Amino acid sequence: MKKIFFALLLLGASIGLVLTALHKNSTESTPLSELRKQYSQKTKPSVDHSLFPQLKKKFTKPQQVTAACISCHNGRTEEVMHSTHWNWERLEYIKGKGIRAIGKRNILNNFCIGIAGSEKSCTRCHVGYGYANTAAYFTDSLNVDCLACHDNSGTYMKANEKAGMPDTSVNLNFVAQHVGKPTRTDCGACHFFGGGGNNVKHGDLEMALFDPSRNVDVHMASDGADMQCVDCHTAQKHQMLGKMYSVSSMNRNRVQCETCHGSMPHTDNVLNDHTLKVACQTCHIPVYAKVNPTKLFWDWSQAGRLKDGKPFEEKDSNGTDVYMSIKGAFVWGKNVKPDYLWFNGTASHYLVGDAIDPSKMVKINTLYGSYDDPDAKIYPVKIHRGKQIYDAQYHYLIQPKLFSDKPGDGGYWGDFNWNRAAEEGMKKINLPYSGKYGFVETEMYWPVNHMISPKEQTVSCTECHTRENGRLANLNGFYLPGRDYNASVELFGKGILLLTLVGIILHGGARIVVRRKRSKMISNSKAETISAKSKGAK
Amino acid sequence: MKKEYVYRAFERFWHWTQAALIIFLGVSGFEIHGSLHFFGYENAVHYHNIAAISFLILIAFAIFWHLTTGEWRQYIPTWKNLRAQAEYYIFGIFRNAPHPTKKTVLSKLNPLQKIVYAGLKVLVIPVMVITGLLYMFYRYPQKYEVLSLNIKNLEAIAILHTVGAFLLVAFFIMHLYLITTGQTVTSNLKAMITGYEELEGEPHEKKKYPEVNEPVLSK
Numbered sequence: 001m002k003k004i005f006f007a008l009l010l011l012g013a014s015i016g017l018v019l020t021a022l023h024k025n026s027t028e029s030t031p032l033s034e035l036r037k038q039y040s041q042k043t044k045p046s047v048d049h050s051l052f053p054q055l056k057k058k059f060t061k062p063q064q065v066t067a068a069c070i071s072c073h074n075g076r077t078e079e080v081m082h083s084t085h086w087n088w089e090r091l092e093y094i095k096g097k098g099i100r101a102i103g104k105r106n107i108l109n110n111f112c113i114g115i116a117g118s119e120k121s122c123t124r125c126h127v128g129y130g131y132a133n134t135a136a137y138f139t140d141s142l143n144v145d146c147l148a149c150h151d152n153s154g155t156y157m158k159a160n161e162k163a164g165m166p167d168t169s170v171n172l173n174f175v176a177q178h179v180g181k182p183t184r185t186d187c188g189a190c191h192f193f194g195g196g197g198n199n200v201k202h203g204d205l206e207m208a209l210f211d212p213s214r215n216v217d218v219h220m221a222s223d224g225a226d227m228q229c230v231d232c233h234t235a236q237k238h239q240m241l242g243k244m245y246s247v248s249s250m251n252r253n254r255v256q257c258e259t260c261h262g263s264m265p266h267t268d269n270v271l272n273d274h275t276l277k278v279a280c281q282t283c284h285i286p287v288y289a290k291v292n293p294t295k296l297f298w299d300w301s302q303a304g305r306l307k308d309g310k311p312f313e314e315k316d317s318n319g320t321d322v323y324m325s326i327k328g329a330f331v332w333g334k335n336v337k338p339d340y341l342w343f344n345g346t347a348s349h350y351l352v353g354d355a356i357d358p359s360k361m362v363k364i365n366t367l368y369g370s371y372d373d374p375d376a377k378i379y380p381v382k383i384h385r386g387k388q389i390y391d392a393q394y395h396y397l398i399q400p401k402l403f404s405d406k407p408g409d410g411g412y413w414g415d416f417n418w419n420r421a422a423e424e425g426m427k428k429i430n431l432p433y434s435g436k437y438g439f440v441e442t443e444m445y446w447p448v449n450h451m452i453s454p455k456e457q458t459v460s461c462t463e464c465h466t467r468e469n470g471r472l473a474n475l476n477g478f479y480l481p482g483r484d485y486n487a488s489v490e491l492f493g494k495g496i497l498l499l500t501l502v503g504i505i506l507h508g509g510a511r512i513v514v515r516r517k518r519s520k521m522i523s524n525s526k527a528e529t530i531s532a533k534s535k536g537a538k
Numbered sequence: 539m540k541k542e543y544v545y546r547a548f549e550r551f552w553h554w555t556q557a558a559l560i561i562f563l564g565v566s567g568f569e570i571h572g573s574l575h576f577f578g579y580e581n582a583v584h585y586h587n588i589a590a591i592s593f594l595i596l597i598a599f600a601i602f603w604h605l606t607t608g609e610w611r612q613y614i615p616t617w618k619n620l621r622a623q624a625e626y627y628i629f630g631i632f633r634n635a636p637h638p639t640k641k642t643v644l645s646k647l648n649p650l651q652k653i654v655y656a657g658l659k660v661l662v663i664p665v666m667v668i669t670g671l672l673y674m675f676y677r678y679p680q681k682y683e684v685l686s687l688n689i690k691n692l693e694a695i696a697i698l699h700t701v702g703a704f705l706l707v708a709f710f711i712m713h714l715y716l717i718t719t720g721q722t723v724t725s726n727l728k729a730m731i732t733g734y735e736e737l738e739g740e741p742h743e744k745k746k747y748p749e750v751n752e753p754v755l756s757k
């Protein structure tokens with residue numbers, strides 16, 4: 001008895017030990033409370049710019065503001081002039097294509113396609129004054145627009161179609177006296193409106209982030225940590241951390257959740273195991289475009305319909321454009337579940353002049369990665385599909401000139417003539433246009449990184465670990481527990497279970513029947529002997 | 539007929555704990571597999587892990603007990619009477635025929651039990667343990683600091699584990715039924731609870747277990 005007692009005691013103790021071992025917490029990550037403390041310290045500017053006499057002098061040209069800025073902050077414009085914000089291109093190594101200078105300047109997409117020929121309009125979002133694609137413009141440091149990013153007054157605005165010049169309503173002195181670290185308002189003024197309207201491009205960057213609730217974004221929440229873009233997108237010498245795979249290819253300079261949260265941020269080790277193959281965003285961004293819709297499909301081939309010779313727009317019941325004569329037809333989505341793919345941080349791009357097969361969907365960018373790739377994880381992406389113009393003879397995508405500031409200049413938005421727009425646009429990028437065009441289906445991949453949801457809304461286990469219609473239903477080449485099974489094993493298993501049950505029912509039933517009969521026989525024979533006896537007694 | 543002490547305390551403890559753990563592992567495992575919904579997926583994973591570790595500990599103790607007591611010999615499969623035992627279940631049991639093998643303290647398992655239990659012990663359970671541990675400690679191909687097994691694909695592991703799980707569940711169901719085929723419908727169950735069972739024949743000698751250092755149960 002004693003021995004048994006000790007055995008039990010030992011058993012209990014070892015189970016206890018193992019359980020505590022299983023529940024050990026990882027010490028690697030900074031606890032959330034620490035991060036909260038760190039980011040609740042909002043920096044106050046160390047000087048009051050409104051007191052500087054240099055900034056009280058009446059500014060008549062924005063370049064004078066820049067001159068005033070660099071009279072103290074000397075050397076800063078040179079830093080900006082080395083940045084992608086200024087150059088709109090950078091050297092990237094692209095698999096199979098080599099080292100190429102790519103960026104907004106020369107990459108095509110399936111939204112407004114490309115800037116060539118439309119610079120006057122597109123460069124409203126360039127960090128410079130009066131964009132011109134010339135060496136003289138790019139080497140003059142006074143063209144750097146400090147205010148676009150450093151305005152803290154909330155009153156700075158660039159003018160429409162003026163190549164980046166400020167709006168005439170802006171009081172340059174007032175803005176210059178109220179400068180500081182970039183705010184969400186500064187960054188968002190351009191980055192929330194990419195593609196020509198709110199949330200058109202990204203799906204996870206939009207004006208709701210000017211003043212978001214925690215449900216929309218836990219980091220930027222006005223009622224939460226109220227973090228600014230530059231809290232994560234930090235900068236050294238005006239070189240910002242972070243980039244987008246629509247215009248970049250290499251696995252570098254990325255903003256990573258792990259920088260703050262560590263690579264094992266969960267107290268639950270089963271969840272931490274996931275981080276090897278699943279990006280944080282995959283579970284923590286259950287849907288994008290939470291507040292306003294984002295474009296999912298853009299059909300340029302529908303553009304150009306006119307009413308009484310005039311362009312028009314059609315809106316759906318929510319007031320969203322679904323048709324514009326200048327741009328074609330759109331499909332929008334709100335609260336969209338992302339698509340998922342394996343991504344190792346490198347990408348490839350369609351570069352101008354690359355040949356296409358018009359019978360197939362053209363990938364404007366390709367995100368590389370696979371299950372077998374040790375660098376790849378599952379990432380959420382927004383897929384933007386389009387139908388856009390291509391050269392039907394030379395078989396490459398066409399850069400059309402869209403913006404038009406005078407009739408007959410070929411800009412599609414003025415003339416509604418694809419041939420002319422193609423001619424003018426292709427001239428700009430030095431490629432021949434055959435005179436024949438068509439529309440080809442294209443696809444573009446946008447990793448979704450913002451709009452992290454509160455943890456209660458995180459994607460739950462069974463949204464992926466499920467037999468049917470899981471979020472990862474389309475990712476193949478690996479075994480996902482709960483989703484995958486082997487059909488023959490399933491058949492075998494269910495078969496033996498069924499056989500066992502049927503066998504038991506038959507066997508057991510037979511036993512019961514036999515036993516009943518036997519007991520009846522016994523009682524009958526007993527009854528007979530009794531009645532025989534009683535008869536005999538009579 | 540004599541009342542005999544057939545199942546000692548540890549044996550009964552081991553049996554019932556194992557039964558509970560296997561049921562639990564089966565339910566949580568098949569929830570992970572996607573076949574049923576009971577605990578909730580996340581709980582199922584945690585419970586399965588905890589039960590699996592407990593099961594491993596129990597197995598370690600059981601192996602120790604079987605070796606030191608020599609009880610492991612009870613499970614050596616034999617051809618003798620195997621056919622007779624099968625025929626008993628197919629025909630004899632309906633004719634109220636006697637059990638073809640006598641249950642004694644030194645030979646508590648009939649030939650069919652021996653072969654099935656031995657199969658479980660040397661094949662199914664080890665497969666479950668090995669694939670289960672691999673399932674637990676494998677990692678996808680990776681190169682960061684987590685020390686673990688780099689196994690390309692989980693599929694083979696998972697499939698073997700699932701096959702074993704199906705076999706165990708089938709065994710479990712069959713086992714429940716066969717419990718009722720003892721001397722009486724409940725005599726086997728009572729024996730595994732109390733340790734005592736009415737056995738035919740002469741009572742066994744008091745000393746059932748060899749002392750340490752003594753050669754075990756020479757046949």
Ligand code: HEM
Nearest residue numbers: 563564567568570571583590667670671673674696703706
């Ligand atoms: C010591 C023994 C065992 C160990 C170490 C073990 C371990 C595991 C592990 C780690 C998993 C994967 C869970 C996850 O993804 O987190 C698993 C799955 C599973 N286990 Fe076990 N297990 C054991 C015994 C059993 C037993 C006895 C049964 C059934 C009676 C069972 C049935 C299952 C099933 C059905 C699955 C799902 C397989 C799939 O769909 O891929 N396991 N087991």
